Amino acid sequence: MRRHLVWFRNDLRTTDHPALHGAAQGAHVTAVYLLTPVQWQQHGLSDFKIALILRSVDRLSEQLSQLGISLQICTAKDFVQAPEAILKCAQSLGADALFFNEEVAINESRRDQAVAQVMQHAGIRVETFSSQTSMPPGSVVKPDGSPYSVFTPFKKRWLADYRPDHIDPLPAPKPQGPQPSPSATPQRVGDMDKSIGEQLWKAGQTAAMTLLKSFIKTRIQSYQASRDFPAQRGTSVLSPHLAIGTISPRQCLHAAHAANGRRLVGASEGINTWVSELIWREFYSHILAAYPKLAMGHAFKTETDSLPWGTDQEALERWQRGETGLPLVDAGMRQLNTTGWMHNRLRMVTATFLAKQLFLDWRLGEAYFMRQLVDGELAANNGGWQWSASTGTDAVPYFRIFNPVRQAERFDPSGDFVRSMVPELADLPTRHIFEPWRHGGAAGYPSPMVDLSEARQKTLAIWKQGRLLAEDG
């Protein structure tokens, strides 16, 4: 019987896994997961995310074992060592083919090309599949074949091209024989213990599916109305699972489709809006695949790279610690620091504050988010940062600057979210809580590090000047 090796990466599940499904057709399957601790550090992954990955690999190993599939856990320092490690594993198992799902980011795709080369050299066939997005990058394009850079036409095309079979999730393969003992990842990788965040972030595909089902059953209908209010649990909080692939976008879309009367865009505004957010995720992945410069620290709008972005370390650290003196910004940053996750509205407010009110280099904020986020995904994080900084594709215009006080009044009207994250302000009445400095301040809480109106004028002047220079050039 043929022997196939499946390499799991950011697709830590057995259902709707095209590579696993393909490998199991008439062959005996073994699986491999490669720990790459130095690469994780180089990519600035957060401890929350690494710990969730390790725990999810453990769950994956248990699920695979029930299917009679053994998971080998190997270590390669970084991606450069990956080809040798995968080849060694494939040869020791006598595998005649390697199966994996593609990843869009540049280092990952270079690693995969190098792996494919050594495999082919050794006479081992390589089969690749797409599952990071439900429509493969490069498949949603303008009539002339070029990529979309604006979301609305991308979404229209995406919806027009979508066919029900695109979102029908694949089943897990049938059990292939006796159950091997599951393997386990190490308890610690470097200084990091895999129990970090385990109370907050349940690992594995079963936990992800439970979360999806409960969201669809209880919250998706009201998603549009409640998704902007951080004090409410209005969103799915599935992003950590989508980021490491314990659930696939197809499984999410399939569930939304079923709940929306077997249409993606149907009667429910809540479901329509949620589907739209999943398409934003697809959009940013497609953009990253089409413009690899985004993974190399460049702005989508190249001319904005020459704006005089600041690098003031002290200001950056105040923002990072959530001590800016602007309550909603601080609440968001403290949510990020303590849980590894931040509500979308606050990601926009805190990112705008860094890039526009502080005029610090948005790349510093992007890197900090990545080092903290449990759901850090290069495409979505870069997309979100470039949107907020007005340097990206289809970004907010440079003159639109969220005011964190007005945002707080609108999206945390009772002040409950600020109180839950900023204990220094917990006893303030709602009418004082968003501008404590106007009401005598609060013990232990700093004054605002910038005057919002001055900061706004300064930023607008820099942008105007930069635009004039770009036009002159």
Ligand SMILES: Cc1cc2nc3c(=O)[nH]c(=O)nc-3n(C[C@H](O)[C@H](O)[C@H](O)COP(=O)(O)OP(=O)(O)OC[C@H]3O[C@@H](n4cnc5c(N)ncnc54)[C@H](O)[C@@H]3O)c2cc1C
């Ligand atoms: C500055 C900034 C940085 C961000 N960094 C990341 C990141 O590293 N990883 C990440 O997954 N999302 C990122 N986002 C997008 C968004 O904030 C999160 O996806 C969302 O908050 C996750 O919560 P949820 O799962 O409850 O989302 P829901 O509202 O339930 O949405 C469902 C899913 O759709 C996707 N999604 C939702 N909004 C967006 C969006 N604006 N862009 C792309 N995908 C979206 C996510 O996969 C999300 O899980 C960022 C946004 C900003 C403004």
